[in-house]
Amino acid sequence: MSQPRGAHAPARLLLGVAAAALVVLTGCSSSSTDTADSSTTTAAPGGTTDSGSTDGTTPGTTTSDGTGTSTVVAEIDNDDIISALEASDPDLLALVDTTYMSWSAFGGFTIPVPTGTDPATAIELCEAVSEVVYEGADNSIVIATEVTAGNIMGTPIVERSGESGTCAAV
Numbered sequence: 001m002s003q004p005r006g007a008h009a010p011a012r013l014l015l016g017v018a019a020a021a022l023v024v025l026t027g028c029s030s031s032s033t034d035t036a037d038s039s040t041t042t043a044a045p046g047g048t049t050d051s052g053s054t055d056g057t058t059p060g061t062t063t064s065d066g067t068g069t070s071t072v073v074a075e076i077d078n079d080d081i082i083s084a085l086e087a088s089d090p091d092l093l094a095l096v097d098t099t100y101m102s103w104s105a106f107g108g109f110t111i112p113v114p115t116g117t118d119p120a121t122a123i124e125l126c127e128a129v130s131e132v133v134y135e136g137a138d139n140s141i142v143i144a145t146e147v148t149a150g151n152i153m154g155t156p157i158v159e160r161s162g163e164s165g166t167c168a169a170v
Helices: 009-028 078-088 119-133
Strands: 062-063 071-072 102-106 107-110 140-145 155-160
Touching: 078 107, 078 119, 107 119, 119 140, 119 155
Parallel strands: 107 140
Antiparallel strands: 062 071, 102 107, 140 155
């Protein structure tokens, strides 16, 4: 018994969609061995990482190195900051309330500290965090007091607007 003309069209369409998805997924994956110019991540002294990334890029994006090779920029997160402070500045890490430490999708980190933290100490903390944050992208850093679950921005006491900025009391 023969099927009506076009009866296999839904199966062909589904097969085509599956093949397109596979092409997209395969194209999205990357390998650091594709080219001799690819980026690698290595541990640097003090617990920071070196992603081989270009300054001023957004975490998780790709950049071109001028030879047509693209590299993925390392995404820096709270765990990277905590690890670096733990290794190089444990006394500063002791000030940080890691429960409410946050990264904003708008490109910045809020580092909560206790109310009454000395501005000079907050600037020192900001500088230590800068050593980690600017390995990845050009994020802002805010050292803040009174950070809670209901107020994750808290009250800023020290800010750094980006890699080209400096840590300064607000």
